[in-house]
Amino acid sequence: MNTQPPGWLDLAVQRTDWFRRPPSRVGGRPGFKEWQHFCIYGRDFDLLLNLSEVDPVATTGSPVVRLTALARYDRWFGNVETIPAEEVNIRAGRMHAEFGSSSIRYQDGRYRLNVKCRSIPVEAELELQPHSMPAPIYNVMTGDGPPIHWVVLPRLVAHGVVRLDGTEHRLDGTPAYHDHNWGHFRWGRDFAWEWGFGLPQDPANPWSFVFARLSNRKLTRTRMQTLFLWKGRRVHRAFRDANIRIEHHGLLRADRVLKVPPVMGLIARGTATDVPARMSIEAWSDDTRLEASFTPKDIAQVVLPNDDDFGVTIINEVAGDLEVRANVAGERVELTCPTIFEFLGA
């Protein structure tokens, strides 16, 4: 059932999740990046939609708006589409954007996301209602550059229609995830990140999970790590840095890796990645012990040209299975779900 969220939650979303937009548009500092990221979990598909606005690499000029769409039944397919500047209308200070044949806005307590890809058979007409308090994480240092900012809403409920590769899916209470990033960081500098989330298919399960780790490019030094556990709408436990241990086990070796935009496959060749075959996460505090395990299944790579050199930055979007078990002040937590983890590196 599509109901109105409580007023305080609606207000929290409105006050944290709005387009910042590149300062270069009005003579400010260039090199800005911002994106809105949505993941939707149908019964038999995953859909990742990302709207980005970034200052151009290696040239001056207007910011470039792109739509990245990745979808999968058993294998990823997708593309990155550049939206012509004359078809872009993004309003700073609000969650309101029209781009090509697509749009996003936040209105009446829900995100209204309409996406119509031009190069691939992916369409969505969705209302996404927040079911958890947003967690704003500002001024996260990336090492040798300006900080990155992040707002995460791990749990939304999706209603509407998704059309993938000719098949129509009607959604009525499907779990969804959203985050929003922005900042002046530059692709190719000395940073990497990995993050992931877990949200239950069963709406009666109140637990939602998000973790993130920022490290140097070589993955030898962690700069920040954080893990949130929501119960219902509110953050119930938050763990930081020394109370989290993340380990990679082995390396995932896929027989096929989707690369988008496809032309970048001419530069970033092969299927070898540094995505682990399994990742384990532990977190603890005085009254809580949490263990999570992520097992990747399928990789799509978003390949981005570096800002300052001829290298590339690869964002691995990794579909897999997550298991979270925790004891929170005597209360048992269990969460098993499909999810998408992201691993960014060279």
Place this chain on the structure above:
Amino acid sequence: MPEAFRDHLGEALATVQRDVPTLAAELARAVGDRVIEIQVDGTPFWVGVGPLGVELRGHDDGCVAWGTASGEAIDALLNGEKTLEEAVFDGSVQLRGALNDLVALDQGLRVFVQCAVRAPGILPILASWNARKKEAT
């Protein structure tokens, strides 16, 4: 808008010179003094470094590397339906030359793509190349 691959490539080379001249100089360095003969859908043309950078040239007997493909094979590479290695192994892209010249050709291809993805003017050229396929069907 151009029709043949040769014309699209010529426009694309001019566009990277114009939009990202510093990066285009890297492309000229990668190609060096080599002349490459490319044949797409049976039409040969020649690429080398001229006064303004890498450009199309007239007939040249001094080629050191040769590449042959169909427009369809190039579509498969651009659309990610096939990797370059797969195309070489199945023969839809054929490359000939001494090893060091082929390595330079490959490096030139990589640098060209790096330039092209940073050049705002490339998108209409790519759209034009893709549009010819739709017109044909």
